[in-house]
Amino acid sequence: MKTPPLRRRGQPGKSNDESGDTETKVVENQQNDDFRFGSQKQWNKNDWVIVTILFFCNLYLKLWRIEVPQSVVWDESHFTKFLTWYVTGHYFVDIHPPLAKLAHALVLYLSPYEGPNEYNVRWWTDKGFVGTSDWKLIYENDYGAPYVYIRTTNAFMGSFLVAITYATARAMGCRKYSAVFCAWLILCENLITLQSRVILTDVFLYFFNMATYGASFMSIRKNQTLNEEIFWSILTGILLGCSLSVKFTALGTFGMVGFSQIMALVSLCFVKTKRYANSTPTWSQLLKKAIVKGGTIVGLTILVCCIFWTIHINLLPYSGQGTGFMEQDYQLTLVPKLSPEQLNVPEDACPNHLNALSDCGYGGITQAQCEAKGCCYDPTSPRNWCYHRGKIEFPKMSLPRKIKSVIKSSHKNNQGESMLVHPDMSQWWEWPTMNMRFVNFGSYSGNCRIVAAGNPFVWWSVFGTLITSFTLCSFFFIKKRMNSSQRNKPTNETEDVKEIKNDWYWITRYMSLWFGYSINLFPYILIPRSKFGYHYIPALEVGCLLIALCVEKIFSIVKSYNSTTLMRVFQICLLMFAILIGVSHWYWSVWTYGFPITTAEHESRKWVKKWQ
Secondary structure: OOOOOOOOOOOOOOOHHHOOHHHHHHHHHHHHOOOOOOOOOOOOHHHHHHHHHHHHHHHHHHHOOOOOOOOOOOOHHHHHHHHHHHHHOEOOOOOOOOHHHHHHHHHHHHOOOOOOOOOOOOOEEOOEEOOOOHHHHOOOHHHOOOHHHHHHHHHHHHHHHHHHHHHHHHHHOOOHHHHHHHHHHHHOOHHHHHHOOOOOOHHHHHHHHHHHHHHHHHHOOOOOOHHHHHHHHHHHHHHHHHHHOOOHHHHHHHHHHHHHHHHHHHHOOOOOEHHHOOEOOOHHHHHHHHHHHHHHHHHHHHHHHHHHHHHHHHOOOEOOOOHHHOOHHHHOOOEOOOOHHHHOOOOOOOOOHHHOOOEOOOOOOOHHHHHHOOOEEOOOOOOOOEEOOOOOOOOOOOHHHHHHHHHHHHHHHHOOHHHOOOOOOOOHHHOOOOOOOOEEEEEEOOOEEEEEOOOHHHHHHHHHHHHHHHHHHHHHHHHHHHHHHHOOOOOOOHHHHHHHHHHHHHHHHHHHHHHHHHHHHHHHHHOOOOOOHHHHHHHHHHHHHHHHHHHHHHHHHHHHOOOHHHHHHHHHHHHHHHHHHHHHHHHOHHHHHOOEOOHHHHHHOOOOOOOO
16 A cells, blocks of 8 residues: 655645644644744743753763862863962962852862961062962862862852753753753763863853853743843843853853844844734834843943952952062052061061062162162062062052953963963864864873863764754755745735744744854954864854754654654654764763773774874
């Protein structure tokens, strides 16, 4: 018996008996499956169950062997110094904003760690940079091994990232299984797992970026109340401020949020909503909405950034490693950290370390020359300072000027010549195909190596989905527009209007994600400093959301044929691909967790020549 051909819903060929109730059910199903731009199915208890399972499964993987190695991994040597300086109050300059470091410092402060009290720290000597030695102690058991607490903080942030990825996919309009698949891609990404297990700040950026996308998508849903839109817009501004307070590269997130908000405003030209009396808004209403909503998001972003910079400045009142990077007026606001004995010296005493920054002489001045000027000569200081007697009142800087000075010095430090070349650096065009050098995070006893390598099947899937989705969407959209222009238009254009709306909703989703991917990748063309593979992760996050959207679209197409066999084939293929992602995560996890394996086993995992 010949099998009848598959027909999509709404195609001719159904008998009269199938009309009536059947057609009504089809219409209801189409309405229930309508995941247009900004719409969302009701969040229910099943979503909470899924989020909880994802969080704890991921947390277990992140915490497993997190104490290994009990030594510095990659840039932990920098960030652990910063954390101890927050505790001691010594001023420092980093190339990144302070939020993640503040969170780590809070954990260090609450941990059993008690570092030594260091006064009159000699930051620069004839032998180069010295600074404090506190950071070395956080790896020692005698001080409570607080490095485990700080790494655990990152493990929690990495677990929250997987959970918020699911929520963001749902906010974008995806069904549960599409959102789970998207979260699975993030969970099985080896480089994200590694960043969640060491004392680095990147995982904070990944989390806040994804949370910002979710809040932004929630703020542009259709037919939501004014209070809901205000709430999600405020949350978008706060989360965006947190992203920019972790790394300046979050400007890409700022661009994606702005683009998606503009697309949502443009879509209002095609959609009739209850808020505008079942009509489309006027140009003046759109302009007012853009100014109010945009001003809210941007204003809160700036406010949040300023709050964290203010906390950073107030926690570092003493002269330290970063003093020399600041302008002269700012340097004068930083005083030496003195012991109680030094603080009890009378103001007119000589030497008086409180006046150590008020230079009265010049390089190479002798004691007789200094005293002839009526100043105090200090032979105990590293450079034989000659400074004023008595209490010195230094000019104060306003808080806005301090924030501006700190940001300027951070950016200047980021552009230093020492940052331009690194043996493990790679270029931005190598990242999408993962044809790049990997960063060696360290080698340890027992032939253990920690390598910053991602999951190649996740990276290749994102790149393939990006190219395929852009090509197919462009082809079908142009083809549909050509067919629409060739056929005779009916007198009632309701169907044409519905078709334009449906196309626009899908295209705006893809456009937002394509733009988000591009804005997180292509600005690295302009960055002269050395770049590494983990700088690609923000773009990869957006790519994973794009995969979820494509899975959602394929599911809708398969479901429209109303074929159980076809649906099962699609589900089996998706499951097999998810298993492949999980297996590849396990295969390359020897570099993520630092398992002891032979040299031959290391070499067998270098599938690409550049994977050195």
